[in-house]
Amino acid sequence: xxxxxxxxxxxxxxxxxxxxxxxxACTAAAADSAYPTRPVRFxxxxxxxxxxxxxxxxxxxxxSDALGQxxxxxxxxxxxxxxxxxxxxxxxxxxxxxxxxxxxxxxIGPSLYxxxxxxxxxxxxxxxxxxxxxxxxxAHPSVPVKNVRELVAYAxxxxxxxxxASAAVASLGHLAGELLNSSAGIHMQHVPYKGSxxxxxxxxxxxxxxxxxGMSSVMPxxxxxxxxxxxxxxxxxxPATPEVPTIAEAGYPGFEASAxxxxxAPTGTPxxxxxxLNGEILRALKMPEVKDRLENVxxxxxxxxxxxxxxxxxxxxxKWAKVVKASGVKxx
Numbered sequence: 001x002x003x004x005x006x007x008x009x010x011x012x013x014x015x016x017x018x019x020x021x022x023x024x025a026c027t028a029a030a031a032d033s034a035y036p037t038r039p040v041r042f043x044x045x046x047x048x049x050x051x052x053x054x055x056x057x058x059x060x061x062x063x064s065d066a067l068g069q070x071x072x073x074x075x076x077x078x079x080x081x082x083x084x085x086x087x088x089x090x091x092x093x094x095x096x097x098x099x100x101x102x103x104x105x106x107x108i109g110p111s112l113y114x115x116x117x118x119x120x121x122x123x124x125x126x127x128x129x130x131x132x133x134x135x136x137x138x139a140h141p142s143v144p145v146k147n148v149r150e151l152v153a154y155a156x157x158x159x160x161x162x163x164x165a166s167a168a169v170a171s172l173g174h175l176a177g178e179l180l181n182s183s184a185g186i187h188m189q190h191v192p193y194k195g196s197x198x199x200x201x202x203x204x205x206x207x208x209x210x211x212x213x214g215m216s217s218v219m220p221x222x223x224x225x226x227x228x229x230x231x232x233x234x235x236x237x238x239p240a241t242p243e244v245p246t247i248a249e250a251g252y253p254g255f256e257a258s259a260x261x262x263x264x265a266p267t268g269t270p271x272x273x274x275x276x277l278n279g280e281i282l283r284a285l286k287m288p289e290v291k292d293r294l295e296n297v298x299x300x301x302x303x304x305x306x307x308x309x310x311x312x313x314x315x316x317x318x319k320w321a322k323v324v325k326a327s328g329v330k331x332x
């Protein structure tokens with residue numbers, strides 16, 4: 001064998017390897033630029049109907065137009081939303097399967113469940129923080145308080161005699177009440193229901209005193225004078241009730257207990273695909289017809305970068321972990 005044969009062979013091998021790497025990179029780039037190549041499944045981990053479904057289907061329609069492929073809403077309910085969420089965590093990371101992320105599954109779930117079937121941080125690539133839906137703190141008119149400061153003073157003067165209702169154990173309304181308890185140093189007793197409907201009925205009848213509720217469930221009763229609004233739980237006042245202050249304004253800076261929704265892809269989804277989805281979603285959220293439809297059912301549209309979405313989810317996990325630990329709440 002000639003003395004220069006071995007170096008030449010090594011040189012050839014290196015050249016071949018470089019060519020293969022380049023080919024793979026070019027192929028991947030071409031695939032990313034062609035995205036999507038088939039219909040996109042948009043998993044909604046809850047049953048059809050309601051405002052959550054409206055959010056997903058409104059977005060899916062606009063994404064279908066923008067992407068040139070159908071974005072098909074696939075309702076996969078069960079396990080309090082964990083089944084559909086896990087499905088996407090295990091999906092092929094190519095952008096053709098995405099999920100409507102929800103606070104209960106991505107923000108609160110890690111603290112409630114000993115063995116969540118996915119990791120909200122490690123198993124997903126955030127696309128965008130889509131929208132928030134603040135809750136509202138309301139009281140029966142028989143309770144002698146008109147705002148949060150008066151509620152706190154009343155609860156301190158009447159220890160263990162003030163109660164509040166929520167739609168379920170470990171629901172956002174339940175945990176928002178516990179967050180207020182810990183923030184204000186009070187102890188309102190929780191009265192759990194199986195759904196918000198019966199909770200609102202009992203609140204209207206004066207069977208319970210206070211409730212942290214989604215706005216749509218109580219707004220007609222607020223307008224009718226049957227319930228008194230004390231504060232909204234969002235970071236800022238709601239356009240639906242601009243006269244109602246936030247809990248933060250009452251002296252509890254940083255207080256926020258809003259339902260939030262994100263769009264998530266499986267971890268490993270190529271960044272160009274995530275960027276494409278992010279850009280198209282942000283464009284859709286700025287469309288007047290999208291804003292009108294979603295704001296009319298109680299959503300406040302956000303539209304964030306993937307990085308900001310990921311940071312927000314991590315902060316929510318940390319916040320609710322403290323609340324769950326302090327209150328001793330257990331998932332049912």
